[in-house]
Amino acid sequence: TQLLEQSPQFLSIQEGENLTVYCNSSSVFSSLxxxxxxxxxxxxxxxxxxxxxxxxxxxxxxxxxxxxxxxSSLHITAAQTGDTGLxxxxxxxxxxxxxxxxxxxxxxxxxxHP
Amino acid sequence: EAQVTxxxxxxxxxxxxxxxxxxxxxxxxxxxxxxxxxxxxxxxxIYYSMNVEVTDKGDVPEGYKVSRKEKxxxxxxxESPSPNQTSLYFCASSLGWTGELFFGxxxxxxxx
Numbered sequence: 001t002q003l004l005e006q007s008p009q010f011l012s013i014q015e016g017e018n019l020t021v022y023c024n025s026s027s028v029f030s031s032l033x034x035x036x037x038x039x040x041x042x043x044x045x046x047x048x049x050x051x052x053x054x055x056x057x058x059x060x061x062x063x064x065x066x067x068x069x070x071x072s073s074l075h076i077t078a079a080q081t082g083d084t085g086l087x088x089x090x091x092x093x094x095x096x097x098x099x100x101x102x103x104x105x106x107x108x109x110x111x112x113h114p
Numbered sequence: 115e116a117q118v119t120x121x122x123x124x125x126x127x128x129x130x131x132x133x134x135x136x137x138x139x140x141x142x143x144x145x146x147x148x149x150x151x152x153x154x155x156x157x158x159x160i161y162y163s164m165n166v167e168v169t170d171k172g173d174v175p176e177g178y179k180v181s182r183k184e185k186x187x188x189x190x191x192x193e194s195p196s197p198n199q200t201s202l203y204f205c206a207s208s209l210g211w212t213g214e215l216f217f218g219x220x221x222x223x224x225x226x
Contacts, residue, residue, distance in 0.1 A: 088157065104156040
């Protein structure tokens with residue numbers, strides 16, 4: 001089973017600050033997805049990155065896929081209270097018997113204080 | 115509205131009392147999966163199904179059963195629940211084997 005280490009596990013910041021969440025693995029993924037989960041709801045897909053070195057922007061959120069497709073980061077600029085939630089990365093296995101299977105990171109609980 | 119519906123949302127039960135968590139999707143998705151979510155462990159896959167009558171074990175299948183008799187439904191069965199199955203369970207579906215997963219709202223199960 002491929003592992004995906006997500007850090008930090010908890011992040012508590014003030015509104016207006018910037019932050020970065022990391023997902024790291026020793027394995028190569030064919031793509032990497034980022035989900036956001038709010039209390040009492042299921043995760044919802046934010047973005048999928050596919051190409052090594054790819055950068056995608058979603059308003060104040062910037063997602064990057066590492067050149068070797070083993071790691072990814074999520075950067076939030078000028079965080080708002082509405083960004084509060086659990087952020088999950090999920091890597092799609094690149095080959096072998098687990099091809100296509102999603103491996104989830106442990107999640108980052110982000111709390112943005114007003 | 116496209117959605118994945120799970121029931122019940124909350125359940126408290128006792129050790130050994132069989133229970134079923136239902137999951138239904140209205141998007142004609144082929145792929146469906148069950149996950150459990152525990153603090154610090156992220157989402158771990160229990161079982162998945164590629165299509166009707168095609169199911170396979172995920173990473174943590176012990177103590178669970180599933181069936182896929184119809185494309186839209188994928189129930190999770192706990193034949194004899196134990197306290198270590200206390201968790202938040204999510205059903206998810208996707209169009210194919212890869213791609214975006216659509217999740218239900220979760221079912222919080224407590225086994226006493």
